Amino acid sequence: MKHLNRFLLATLCILSFSTMQAQDENNPWAISLGVNAVDLYPTGEGDGGDAISSTYYNEFFNATDHWNILPALSRISVARYIGSGFNFELAGSLNQIDKIGDAPANDLSYYGLDGTFNYSFRSLTGDGWLDPVVGAGAGYTWVDDEGGATLNGTAGFNIWFSDNLAFNVQLGYKHSFDQDQLPKHWQHTAGLKFAFGGKDTDGDGIYDKDDECPEVPGLAEFNGCPDSDGDGIEDRNDECPNEAGLAEFNGCPDTDGDGVADPKDECPTVAGLKEMNGCPDADGDGVKDSDDECPNEAGPAENNGCPWQDKDGDGVLDKDDECPEVAGTAANNGCPEPTVEVIEELNEYSRTILFDLNKATIRKESEETLQSIADIMKEYPQTIFHIEGHTDSTGSASYNEKLSRERAASVRQWLIGAGIPEKRMTSEGYGETQPIASNNTAKGRQENRRVEISLDKDREMKETEQDTTDM
Template sequence: MKHLNRLLVAAILFLGIGVANAQDENNPWAIEVGANAVDVYPTGTSEEGRVPASIRGDIFDEYFNANDHWNILPSVSRLAISRYIGSGFVFTAAGSINRIDKLGDVAVDDLSYYGADGEIKYSFKKALGSSWFDPSIGVGGGYTWVDDIGFGTANALAGVKFWFNDYLALNLQSTYKRSFEDTYGITHFQHSAGIVFQFGGKDTDGDGIYDKDDECPETPGLAEFNGCPDTDGDGIEDRNDACPNTPGLAEFNGCPDTDGDGIADPQDECPTVAGLAALNGCPDADGDGIADKDDACPNEAGPKANNGCPYQDRDGDGVLDKDDQCPDVAGTVANKGCPEVSVEIIKQLNDYSKTILFDLGKSTIRKESYAVLQNIADIMKEYPNARFEIEGHTDSQGSDALNQKLSNDRAASVKDYLTTIGMDGNRLTSVGYGESRPIATNATKAGRQQNRRVEISLKK
């Protein structure tokens, strides 16, 4: 039996350590401080143990006879610590002391009493749906010393807690302790009453707020926000902060208004410059309804059609710049603000073109004509809205087909050269007329020389 006692103590110790380290951390611990009473009378009339059967009654006989049978030490005589295991189960480790001065109805000299017990109890509180009434039943084991003689016990218990709030309760409990020792053990009841203080719990994010009270249990936060964070420290918790990483104002759901124009930065297209709500927070210095960032003339009022600039006529030709295809060159209204090519200009162009020289019988332009062609290009560029046609002509010598091809090639050669020195090719066309349009007689050498020419005309 001695070996059984040692085994029981070791088992209780192992159970206490194992349970305490393997439970649901989201449930609290509890400490109980109270008093206990020991009664050997209502335990049955068998001859087992140190207490004679003659001074014991039947099981539960005179169970509540506190005056005659209960041994009570008038002081704090029981301490217990409990841990909620889960699913309604609680583990408790308890220690108690007492003085035995009566065994049943028989007075005895004061005997010392020490008890160390482990208990597993099932609470009906959740099953009953109650917030304050908490009955329980349980089993356990322990070791008891009476007058320095120790013995192991198997325990059965029933109790009830009355919760005043989430942390404080009154616990009433009665435990039947059946001795393992048939010769010197003492089977008895131990009753207890104590105040329970509940504490502890799981704090997943380590912010000092238990998960059961933490609305953001996986993110460190502040007590003022029930455990939720305020990353930017603006007094608005992240859950309600539209800009959680940038300090802002409550009126803008936690977003800043850097330029103070009453428009939150995320909606402000110009967040660093005070502006107008109608322009999404951007300024309009000239008040023309066009944001400065989109206004080509931010300090001069002008219509949107003119990019915010006032209408102008830089060349003074009576055509506003917005409609003027040649805003820097004076022209005519009929020609959309561009200058018109006069008869005198065409004559000047032809005076130059008649001096263009080609290799004999070919379309290759001779180098001495390059300067003339540059003069022609310069004049054409002064009329950017005009289109010109280059005409090739020959004398009557040779076949018609040969003269037609030669005139085509020479006109095209002039057109191509003008494009190489800066003329827009889309403004030029070329055509050959062969010998069909003479301007002098082909009967004389002088007449034939006049007929071999390049002319320039205005293409309508």
């Protein structure tokens, strides 16, 4: 074939064109490889050399008689997307002319170099598989040693198999400006188009312009963003991107299936309660098992989940029992109270206490008696005792009241010195107002001059109320 170097030169120009321009990351390139058919019918005989006659279109698809087809790769083009559906295509083609219309030819060589601006209707219809295209441009064509410039018009379509591969068909008309050198004619092409050139920084097959995570490899279904754990929730919306989880927990797992996601579950491997942050509470006492010292026995949180004990079995819980080792009464905060017999015993001792005549001074021989009283009182450390002083009716009432008060206070002070807490004793003098015998006889007056010990219930009640107020 003559002048093959022309086609090689055209091909070199086309291929080098792709590197002559800076590549736009958002506007890919495309290379088309295919075959072309050149139709020179009619030759112009009888019609002033016009390549298109009134009868021409009757023979437009008469490929067998009129088309010159080279059964090999005979056309290559490079196209660059410009924007808004437009691209510019530079194409080089070669062919072998063995018929001009119905007349045979003597193996004429055919070379074409064309530049075309194309518009794709796919930009209007969306990213469908059918891509109708029209175009217009110019070129230069040689037939053997003769050549000339042409004004070109094209129409065709692409059928896209994927984002990068399409089958291309194009019908083209070339209008020659110098018909003495080059007749008007048609050139039709078919081949494969390969789209390329978009920037894909992370190499995930999704161009940066469509990639919502262009720096990290991802998946097409997530617009280029990754799903590291493969749970169907993209990493940017996944609170646990490296652990497969559930959508209801924003991608986090729930290992124990208790409805609490593992990151919020304080016991992620044991099914528990939401109100316990995923931990179990076997005894239902509101204290999670991990903090419950008695996990199978309900108890209050303030006692670490264990029930309060009552060691002495007196019905007063140890937490409220001021005498937890000794049975007592609720009225005395769990401590024992003196019985009637104990009070009587105290009074038997107290009635034998002797004072100096008309004085509050306790005689020395009564100290043993007082110590016995102190020993009994120590057995009841929570009981408040009331010490009463009494006299007979001899003397004035005011004097007797003063003397009885001082004697009761003297006994109280002695017991304080013996180790009885001050707050556990009260004292008062009643003078001659509470006789237990007649003041008309010596024996009766002796019985009326006495010290008695009783329980100060009023004082106990007041102290209990005070303690409650202070809590």
